[in-house]
Structure formats: C-alpha cells, structure tokens
Amino acid sequence: MLTKNKIKIIRSLANKKERYAQQLFIIEGEKIVQEAIEMEVPISEIVSLADQKEKIQFPHLSIASKQDMERCSALKQSPGVLALVPFLTWKDPDLSSGKYIVLDGIKDPGNLGTIIRIADWFEIDGIFCSNDSVDVYNQKVVQASMGSIFRIPVWYRDLPAFLSTCKLTKMAADMEGEDFASYDFPKNGLIVMGSESHGISDRVKSLTNASITIQRKGKAESLNVSVAAGIICERFSKA
C-alpha cells in the first residue's frame, strides 16, 4: 500500500525545487508508463490502482486507493497509474555536427513538451534551453511530450556563453528574416526560437549567423512557438 509519507513525496514533486532536491519526476498514465518500461528507463517505483496493476509488469509496484491516487495526480482526473522516475541523464552533445533546437526563455510547459515531440518526430538531435526556460520535468511538459522526453535530450545552458563557443550555424527564427521556404538549410545547425511574449533576446540574437521567417499571408500577429518550430523543423529535417 501507498504510505502517507510516499503520498507526501509524490505531491511534493509538483514543486521544481523538490524535484531537483530528490532528482525525481512523475509520469502519469498507462501509455507513458508502459513506454518507459519498454525503453528500460530506470523507474524508481510505480503506483497504481488495484484494478490496473495486472496491466503493469514491474517489481516495485504500490497499490493505491482511488482517493490516494487522485491526491497524487497533477491531472484533473488521475489516469490510475503513475511512476516516479529518476532524472534522465544525457551525454554532452558532440557539437561538431547535428541538428538542434535552441529555446530562449520558453515559459509555457505545453510548448516545451510539444517541441520535444516535434524534435522526436523530425529526428532533431536535442534541445538547448536557456536557464530561465520552463523546467523539462514540470508535469505538464512531461505529459505534452507524450513519451518523447525519453528520447530527446534537453540541456539547460547559459545561452550567450553556449552560442559563443558553438561552431554550428545558428539560425534565428524571427519576424524579419529570410523566407524559410527558400532558405538553403545547412545539414547541421541550431534553430534558435524565442519566448512566447518577448521573442529572442537581443544578446542571443546577436550571436546567431542567419535569420529566417515564416511568411505571413493573413493578419495574425504571430504563430505559436511550437507551431513555428514544427514548420521550420519539417524543412530543416530534410537538409
């Protein structure tokens, strides 16, 4: 059975500071938990309703009541199973080649999760986030990533320092660049995208080599950053 203390720990992981203190995050739902098991992600523990435990083959399985499960869940309605997962570890990237996304100050967890999923669809090698971006282990990021969080490395960096030393082509996606549709994407490089409200910061922008834009035909003021990432990565993935 799930102890009171364990419930307390699980609930505390909704808080970034606690996640980092314990180096643990939560995944919720049968699909992502099964995917983690199949991918042999090192899971600390799985918590499940009694009637769902048959579906999960895992040695460390605690059974929880419906009420306790709801108390543990960050979702409106608990899907009935969750897992505690140690922080993922990624090798430092070899930046002599590869395709990467760089995110400058992304705050919306749904956007980061969706961009991780885009990276996984288009075989982007990883994502660099500025240190002030939303935490990749935020439960909304994890849910929106739909399991892609286990395949796509996300690193946090001081972006100006990182970009200063990185030799790959740095392409800023902004409102005044060259039309991305006719842009000759390099095989290797970094697509730099700005935050939802402020775009790319001046300091980061000054460290890029090229500027690309998705041409607007209508009247919307901007595109959602994850939609823009999807449109650009579709082309970039073919370079």
Next chain:
Amino acid sequence: MLTKNKIKIIRSLANKKERYAQQLFIIEGEKIVQEAIEMEVPISEIVSLADQKEKIQFPHLSIASKQDMERCSALKQSPGVLALVPFLTWKDPDLSSGKYIVLDGIKDPGNLGTIIRIADWFEIDGIFCSNDSVDVYNQKVVQASMGSIFRIPVWYRDLPAFLSTCKLTKMAADMEGEDFASYDFPKNGLIVMGSESHGISDRVKSLTNASITIQRKGKAESLNVSVAAGIICERFSKA
C-alpha cells in the same frame, strides 16, 4: 461598480450551456480587448480594475475591485480587464472556392485556439468543426486564438452531411497518405484533421478525396494536431 448579479453572470459564462443561453462570451486581457475595440467587434460591456480604465476607451465600462476581478477571471491571475462579447456572426461560406480546415472531434481548447491563429496567419478562409468538437467560445479557445477569433469564421456542422454535399477537394491529413511535401495541393479545398486521440472517424474519412501525411523521420508516435495543421497549411497557403 460591478454588481453581484453581473459577477454571477460573468462566472456563469464559463459554462457552455450558459454561454449559448445568453449568446455571450468572455475575452480577457488588455491586448485582446483593445483589438476587439479597434476591429469594432460589438462589445456588450467591459469590466476593468480602476487603475486600468484609463487605457480603455469605451462607453460601457464597469469598475471592479481586485477581488471581484479575480472572481470573474477564468485565468490563474486576472489580467485586470475583460469584456462580454455577443456571439460572432459569420456569413455562410461560398463553397465554390476557398481554403478551409475541417476538424473532426477536436477536444483540446488550446488546439482549436491555436488552429484558429494558424488559419489567420496563412489566410485560410474558415474552419468547420464537427458538432462534438470543443466550443469555440470556451475561454481557453478564445485566449489561445490571440484575437484571431474575430477574423476567422468557425462553423459547426454535421460533418458527414456537410462533406457529402461540398464539391471542393477534401484532403484527409492522416498517417498513411501521400507525402504532403510532394503533394500537388489544389488552389481550393478542405484539409480534414482528426481528433487528438482517435484521428479522423471512418465515416468522415470515407468522404474525403485524398490522403496526405507528414513523413516521420524519428520515433514520436504522432504530432500534435495544431502543429500538423501549421505544417500543412504553410504549404496549402501557397497553392
């Protein structure tokens, strides 16, 4: 001042049934309210904090306390201004030409709002939603649309009946179609997209003329529907 009764009405509009009974919806935030004023959208009433009222030029302006404003807001933190807006009216589309998106059972309000914004960016003429799709006046849809809701018509239809009579090319975006990147998009037509969890229903699929796919390079199981809509509309907009 804002009366108790008015607060009750505003709060009730979070409920779809109430919105339809009163034919009113809520927009929140200075930017979207200013945009509605500039576009001469017929606003019933604006509610604002005292210290924000100078920014808003509008005859029917109620001042609310911070506490009442928070009670009225559907957001985590009230931006300090909101407006009550009568349902938008759109002329029935002339379906002899035009570019449209058709959404079959979209449930996530953020996705619908984001797709409205995409349509506005790429000059898509409007969106047809199945009757079981999320309501366009849901506050999360309205917020995610970022003002594009005032420019892009959204109609609800019985999709099988609608598609049976519509003569435009109907292109289903699914997982087993022709590569969209080499597909020769017609100048006029409908892009049909399915729900987040079930894709396009069999009945709707059977009424389409073509099937297009965004090629996967990596391992993600799917793309977010609004990201897929953005990627496809970028090409379609150029046909």
